[in-house]
Amino acid sequence: MPDTGLFHVVAFDAEHREDHSISRVNALTLRCHKCGKLTAWNADTLQRLEGGTILACRHCQNRQAISNARLNERASGLHGNERSASSTSSDTRRLRHRPTP
Ligand SMILES: [Zn+2]
Numbered sequence: 001m002p003d004t005g006l007f008h009v010v011a012f013d014a015e016h017r018e019d020h021s022i023s024r025v026n027a028l029t030l031r032c033h034k035c036g037k038l039t040a041w042n043a044d045t046l047q048r049l050e051g052g053t054i055l056a057c058r059h060c061q062n063r064q065a066i067s068n069a070r071l072n073e074r075a076s077g078l079h080g081n082e083r084s085a086s087s088t089s090s091d092t093r094r095l096r097h098r099p100t101p
Contacts, residue, residue, distance in 0.1 A: 002071060006033055006064045007055045012071065022068035025053045032057035 002009040013027040025048065028041045037059040041047075047054035052067040 004055060004064055004066055004070075006062055007031065007057070008033065009055075009071070010038065014068070014072070016072075020072070022072045024048070025068060025071070028053065028055070030055055030057065032060060032062050034062040035060040 008031040010029040010031055011027075012025060012029070014022045015024045015026060017023045025046060026043045028046060030039050030041075031037070032039065035057060037057065039056070039058045041056075047056065049065060051069070052065055053071065054063065054065050056063045
């Protein structure tokens with residue numbers, strides 16, 4: 001999962017627009033690199049910015065603002081690898097099932 005430098009994003013849940021950009025982050029679980037403790041934020045406690053989200057540790061003063069685009073970019077980077085792997089296998093399947101003229 002994404003690492004911002006100050007936090008390791010263990011999990012996040014977000015609503016996406018049709019273009020797959022994040023419209024709203026609903027939940028976030030972070031591991032703080034300063035104190036090493038986990039903090040979970042839900043839709044009620046999460047601090048949002050216009051187009052971004054505040055990553056904050058409940059156990060120390062560690063805090064970071066991150067844009068939703070950056071959060072999504074890092075997450076889709078992981079999905080991108082999976083997607084390219086599956087598209088390769090579907091290409092292979094398509095070739096195999098191509099009818100002979
Ligand atoms: Zn901390």
